[in-house]
Amino acid sequence: MLVGAVDGGGTKTKAVIGDDSCTILSEATAGCGNHQVCGVQQSVTNVGLALQTALAKLGKSERDVTYVHYSLAGADRPEDMDLLRDPLQNLGFARWGLTSDAWSSLRLGTDQGNGIGIVCGTGTNAVGRNAFGNEIQVGGFGYLLGDRAGGEALARCAFHTAVRSFEGREEKSLLTELLPLSFGKDNMMDLIQLALDEGWETVPASLAEIVHSAADQGDVVSISLLQNMGLELGNAAVAVFRKLGGWPAGVVVPVVLTGSIVQSGRNKDLLAKLESVVTQSIPNADLRIPTFSPVMGALMTACDSVGLNGLSPAWDRVSDILNKH
Structure with missing residues (x-):
């Protein structure tokens, strides 16, 4: 077969x-x-x-x-x-x-498919199923409809913040050096001119990788961006848990995290913030990152x-x- x-x-x-x-x-x-x-x-x-x-x-x-x-x-x-x-x-x-990919991702980290599934790849989604048969989805429909996580969102925030940092409206950031190089430019001014000349309305989701790199080098601004994403993902998990309307007392609540931002990135600042938000509101939460794709x-x-x-x-x-x- x-x-x-x-x-x-x-x-x-x-x-x-x-x-x-x-x-x-x-x-x-x-x-x-x-x-x-x-x-x-x-x-x-x-x-x-x-x-x-x-x-x-x-x-x-x-x-x-x-x-x-x-x-x-x-x-x-x-x-x-x-x-x-x-x-x-x-x-x-x-x-x-x-x-949706969120439901299959939940199965990736559970035996029965009951728990909370959080996807953070190019975009984001959050779903949940409990032992009583209740199913819930929170988000998954883009920025206008409430989403603030995923590679596209992180890339957009990184570019936005780098421009502000370059102009003095944010604290200094390594992003002002790394982002231009990724577009083959020497500095932020040249990159800004390119964006204006070509009428950019968005940037590639792949810029999220640069945020991880900058954070690993101790860039405070990038660390903050990743912490904010951890907060958003944690809030989504808590929202799913509350909307499910109940969980058997004393039973572990699997919270399964999938998608490239969490499975490949595994940034400690993002994960620490996410864990803090979830464990404060979900009794017996067990946060898991599947080892399978x-x-x-x-x-x-x-x-x-x-x-x-x-x-x-x-x-x-x-x-x-x-x-x-």
């Missing part, structure tokens, strides 16, 4: 093909898989390309796959499901399921859907990560 899984985000899409023990046999990547970022046609085209490339490596086709789970950023509302249903059906897989959550969900076992979640506890620093 073969099962497929797709993790589609605002920057890239990853597909894997697994066997009946949920072991990955093949994988492939393609471009944007979030229809809210690149449109339905392009996102589904990239999803199909990633799957077909992974299958081609095995000499297989969609007819050989028992089930596919699509874990797609932006698939948050019934209206999103309606937009995606027919295009995904046209990919040719007989049986498949669709959820997000697409594995989609694979676990696919295996669950056809009654397969064989892949157990694995994670690092945030408390252990912080104790190492």
